[in-house]
Amino acid sequence: MKSVTSFQEMKTRGEKITMLTAYDYPTARAVEKAGADLILVGDSLGMVVLGYENTLQVTMDDIIHHTKAVRRGAKDTFVISDMPYRSFHLDLRTTKENAFRLIIEAGANAVKLEGGSESRLEAIRAIVDCEIPVVAHLGLTPQSVNKFGGYKVQGKSDAASEQLSTMAKRIEEAGAFMVVLEGIPEALGRKISQELTIPTIGIGAGRHTDGQVLVFHDLLGFSDFKPKFVELYENLNTTIPKALETWCNDVREKRFPERKQVYFPEE
Numbered sequence: 538m539k540s541v542t543s544f545q546e547m548k549t550r551g552e553k554i555t556m557l558t559a560y561d562y563p564t565a566r567a568v569e570k571a572g573a574d575l576i577l578v579g580d581s582l583g584m585v586v587l588g589y590e591n592t593l594q595v596t597m598d599d600i601i602h603h604t605k606a607v608r609r610g611a612k613d614t615f616v617i618s619d620m621p622y623r624s625f626h627l628d629l630r631t632t633k634e635n636a637f638r639l640i641i642e643a644g645a646n647a648v649k650l651e652g653g654s655e656s657r658l659e660a661i662r663a664i665v666d667c668e669i670p671v672v673a674h675l676g677l678t679p680q681s682v683n684k685f686g687g688y689k690v691q692g693k694s695d696a697a698s699e700q701l702s703t704m705a706k707r708i709e710e711a712g713a714f715m716v717v718l719e720g721i722p723e724a725l726g727r728k729i730s731q732e733l734t735i736p737t738i739g740i741g742a743g744r745h746t747d748g749q750v751l752v753f754h755d756l757l758g759f760s761d762f763k764p765k766f767v768e769l770y771e772n773l774n775t776t777i778p779k780a781l782e783t784w785c786n787d788v789r790e791k792r793f794p795e796r797k798q799v800y801f802p803e804e
């Protein structure tokens with residue numbers, strides 16, 4: 538299994554890092570089989586798997602339940618669990634306890650948390666001090682949807698760009714070993730990636746980050762979400778219902794089951 542040191546070395550060698558989300562046993566198995574470097578059990582789980590309107594309703598129990606399944610499906614891949622909304626906002630004791638649960642109960646190798654404010658930096662320091670590797674997440678952080686007034690590209694003005702690049706440096710100083718950059722202009726993705734020594738992983742952050750992450754269901758066309766930064770490598774929203782419809786029709790027309798699918802067929 539790759540480790541925090543492997544990802545650092547990959548950045549140094551200029552090798553792109555691949556991260557994909559997975560939420561259950563079969564998706565984890567598929568991602569591991571594909572050879573992705575890291576798996577993220579993201580709180581996008583709430584939207585793509587649980588049908589919530591946004592990620593804010595995802596709970597610690599949701600993430601633990603799904604991380605356990607992912608761990609069983611991908612025993613040899615580095616797994617990061619997202620810290621859900623409210624799990625790292627109250628006080629440092631609760632924050633550390635929640636991070637411990639993701640590592641000890643769920644089997645994750647690291648945790649990820651959104652934001653770069655002073656209190657987020659304190660949370661990062663506290664978790665790292667518990668020997669838990671932390672991935673930070675800056676830019677269009679979905680847990681800030683109400684504050685941002687929607688899912689809007691961040692860091693567009695000079696001032697906003699400067700603020701994000703300063704936050705990124707502070708995050709590195711706080712001890713994060715990696716940072717996800719989401720929904721920012723390409724030039725800012727490049728600047729932060731050049732300024733930091735830790736790897737940057739982009740999603741809608743252009744071509745120059747040290748690696749890329751995509752949501753499993755978006756990449757495979759199995760969600761209702763098709764932002765500019767997603768390329769459909771499959772279209773499961775079409776192929777899966779079509780296969781299921783064919784099965785329903787086969788049952789109705791008595792084409793399924795056939796003799797070969799029957800135990801001790803009568804003739």
Ligand code: KIV
Nearest residue numbers: 558579580581717750
């Ligand atoms: O929850 C998630 O899947 C994420 C990725 C989009 C980076 O945070």
